[in-house]
Amino acid sequence: MADVTLIEAVRLAALQEMRRDPRVWVLGEDVARGGLFGQYGGFVEEFGPQRVVSTPISESTIMGAGLGAALVGTRPIIEMRIFDFVMCAMDELVNQIAKIRYMFGGQAKPAVVVRMPHGIWRNSAAQHSQTLESWFTHIPGVVVAVPATPADAAGLLVSAIRSDDPVLFFDPKNLFPRRGALADIIAPLPFGQARKIRDGKDLTIVSWSAAVPIVEEAVETLAARGISADAMDLRTLWPWDEDAVCASAARTGRLLVVHEAVTTGGFGGEVVARVVERLGPGALRRVARLGQPRVPVPFAPPLEDALKPDAAKVVAAAESLLRD
């Protein structure tokens, strides 16, 4: 058991899996130099340039070649460097990877992991800050992982690498320095199981990825004000833990979903809709979502801060949910 940063945890997870299975390899820009965030540090030295392939700036082909290599039986980790660049590889991801098993009637399972460090990070402005995880919940054929802690990120990455499904793995850029305990042997963590952040009875708070630390902070403040939040981290959005969320919402009657992504069209809408469909509106007193407004991410720190969800906004939203 070690205390490590999130970025070190995912490095160790990929390392473990590459040692375990010689079919696993990684391709992407600068990965033989350790990757943009050091998440592949030491890999090329251990596995060589055939399994740690620093590629040209060719996102379409990074994605498409990963798919091709999966179709003949290897298990590529496709590194996109920064989420936003996946926009250059959407045909390969959405039209090819996600559909190929179905279109071909099950003749092939494209066992790829697509890693996309995402989120608002250090005033990187609109083209390097997007959080569009909800898009991929809408695409049949893929699994969507959005971890927030070192142990979850590592465990989900192990599952992702071992899974025959294409897994879209959203490394949370802003949480890379976050520390936590990590087992020496990283066990696969199942998809679709939420993690309880805090038990409570007054309202349910659902979050994932970069919103998790915000919620952690907010529930402490709320607790100090006598409000007991039942807060959870979904960890994966497809599949997602409907049962856990519904059970909690049925108990508290109040549901708040917090995510860094733009509220409109975000996965919070899906969570709310599903809970209301399943429990019936009558089971709930109030629901709300808190995300980024429908505005691109601005560069200037005060502007970025003004738009981005934070603990104070979570507290305010929670308190308003309790005022009937």
Next chain:
Amino acid sequence: MADVTLIEAVRLAALQEMRRDPRVWVLGEDVARGGLFGQYGGFVEEFGPQRVVSTPISESTIMGAGLGAALVGTRPIIEMRIFDFVMCAMDELVNQIAKIRYMFGGQAKPAVVVRMPHGIWRNSAAQHSQTLESWFTHIPGVVVAVPATPADAAGLLVSAIRSDDPVLFFDPKNLFPRRGALADIIAPLPFGQARKIRDGKDLTIVSWSAAVPIVEEAVETLAARGISADAMDLRTLWPWDEDAVCASAARTGRLLVVHEAVTTGGFGGEVVARVVERLGPGALRRVARLGQPRVPVPFAPPLEDALKPDAAKVVAAAESLLRD
């Protein structure tokens, strides 16, 4: 006033606007041959190959060049041929077109219309049948139009061409033969105003694009069974007519959203979430969404039919919403 098909209506709308404003032009594959669906029939003869530009199969550049041409003051109609090919141009659309006005602090307004014929059409299988309009409601900077009738499509296209905002215009492939009345001079139709399909009191049904004829058929069946549905066609998803939907849902207490897109992550979730947020769960008795399951669109007719929303499924969903 003429009775025309939807595809002829949008042809006439673009024709009218190209005659009105010499800065309007169209680029895309085969547009000088009238376009894949004849929607630009006769254009090159009237406006010449400088304004009706048949391009190489270069979706990235069709999109990006449209943007560049808008930045210097022209008003391009960017034709994507079939929605699914926009996956080859997502960087240009999402990272560039949608963000450029904001990133540059308002120095430029990219006045483009991006036309993307979408939807399930004639057993075209998974790569030619997608309906991902909800994605773009999640992207700040763009307007999203999803018309279902000849007059709406024409009026919204006129607005789109005249607007300084980038408008994503989803031509509904499957409804191209649909006929309707069209004024000789096509007036711009404002974005964000729903169209009532039928007045009713028992439940609210919200739909758009290819789901509209399904709902039209279903409400007749429901009426015959004594169920009076208040049904509407949103026509645009961003902005969308929250007020109309909330007013109706507040009256009926029952809300059904029907769309052709996959239910999970679809815009139906947004509609439900917004209505529940605004009215409070207490204002509602039941809510439900009906869409495609989270499965790619299959080729075989019976499979496609089995998964696709249809009038019978709408009727069943409506009836189940009324059973408390």
Next chain:
Amino acid sequence: MSGDNRARLLALYATMCRIRAFEETALAAHRAGEIPGPLHVSIGQEAVATGVCLNLQADDRITSNHRGHGHALAKGAGVAGMMEELFGRAGGHCRGKGGSMHIADFSVGMLGANGVVAGGIPIAVGAAQGLRMLGSSAIVCCFFGDGAINRGPFLEGLNWASLYDLPVLFVCEDNGVAAFTRAESVTAGAGVLARAEALGVAGVSVDGNDAAAVDDAASRLIAEIRAGGGPRLLHATTYRLMGHTSTDPARWREAGEVEAARAHEPILRLRARLLAEGAAMKALDAIEGDAWAEMSAARSAALAAPWPDLATAWEDVQDIGAAQEAV
């Protein structure tokens, strides 16, 4: 003409006849309403798939485009499974989920047609990279049209293959047209060979309506690839005798253009050569007749074959988080 050579020409002839018969049969079935969806036939272009694939081994792989029947057949895909797939039946290679545009038969290394122009290029280079990683000596052949060379993946994929010295044969089937637009009006520069060369991929041009010439050229290039020479490109000029899809009359063509082209079509040409070189007309007729009989039987069988069970619509999506059929 040596016996070996004669046998080879007859093999080319047989495969071309089978492709032609398959597609003509499919076209008729489409017109009769038996086949749904879009259908892109390669009638007139059979020599390219045929000449190339004759040089491939069972474990070599191919990727294809929207016009993939010929590639699949030439690589050995089962006819019954192909025809049933076009008909959307349960016994199709893709269980009726893909149709013509997504025909695939992994059991013979046919990694799939593609509904996206140039979509097969990155898949092909990745497959080659994966095969090498697994220690296989198989190669990959990637078919695409002249329209595909104006999409970004052409540059990215060739650069990639060249960089990593991958065993890929790129085959540009140049029929001079993309959908309804002439290639020359959308393609700048000296053409696909020059583009490939600039990306470090050597290649040759060949008369793509001459099956024997395609066979020769492909055999040389493939030998170089198998010898570890890295990727190569074959530029095969040909002519699409039909419209873009089964429903496209291609009226924009010049009068007489198609008729003139018919004189150069690959099956007649090879037949004339074989006859000139002493093959028996009866033998050739038998080959042709067999092909038509085979495809006609496949059509009848497909028409009689069962539709997929509706429950299968929910299968083959993913293992984890698969949507559940409402009960």
Next chain:
Amino acid sequence: MSGDNRARLLALYATMCRIRAFEETALAAHRAGEIPGPLHVSIGQEAVATGVCLNLQADDRITSNHRGHGHALAKGAGVAGMMEELFGRAGGHCRGKGGSMHIADFSVGMLGANGVVAGGIPIAVGAAQGLRMLGSSAIVCCFFGDGAINRGPFLEGLNWASLYDLPVLFVCEDNGVAAFTRAESVTAGAGVLARAEALGVAGVSVDGNDAAAVDDAASRLIAEIRAGGGPRLLHATTYRLMGHTSTDPARWREAGEVEAARAHEPILRLRARLLAEGAAMKALDAIEGDAWAEMSAARSAALAAPWPDLATAWEDVQDIGAAQEAV
């Protein structure tokens, strides 16, 4: 040396000094925590932007990449607005919303830096097409790095420009590296000129650390473009003296590599030439001093400048359906 020529060299020298001073000042400000976000400086590469833009007119347009300060300054962008933009202040050209990576000044035809490699290429060709449609005789100059030539838009954009004979000068700033990876390890074939040539775009290579040579080459190519000759490409070899971003130490470089390169850096080289050709050291020092003074003042001004009003965060999204600030 003719007086004209001397004046031109001095103009090149002055612009390069201003770019260098701007970026060194920005780097210092970044290290001091005054500038947030990523910062990509072009120190060592100033001759390219300078030599090219000296040949552009006010209504000509440029597009740029992530390393765009030099391009913007050379095209005439206001320094105060640029520095404030880097600082995220209200008076920035982009009202503080873009920062270094999205620097733009439409008032001088600078259509924007770009956070996506090769992102400016399709924009440039479209701008040229639009300008022609509007009857303008302006041209467009498109700057990108050697890394961009491995992305699809390079092929698509050059094919497009060539096809429609658009007035575009493509400038490949070849510093031999993309982020942390050497260009030669990811770029196959004979290089950017060969790729361009194959796409119908003629070009020349130039020592991109020799401002006068860049000026000469650009001036010839731009004259051809203005004469209606269609697009051209300038391949300028240069060297990036700093790491990829302000925080990258670029430790993977060989020992002595950077020191060796410093001997060839463009400002020292032009200075040496000017001195050798009789320019007064004092005059050159004054130019340099002015540049540093200008940028230092801009830094102080930016540091003192107001942050954007929070309400402006909600502005400039779109006219229709703009998000409303919660009250």
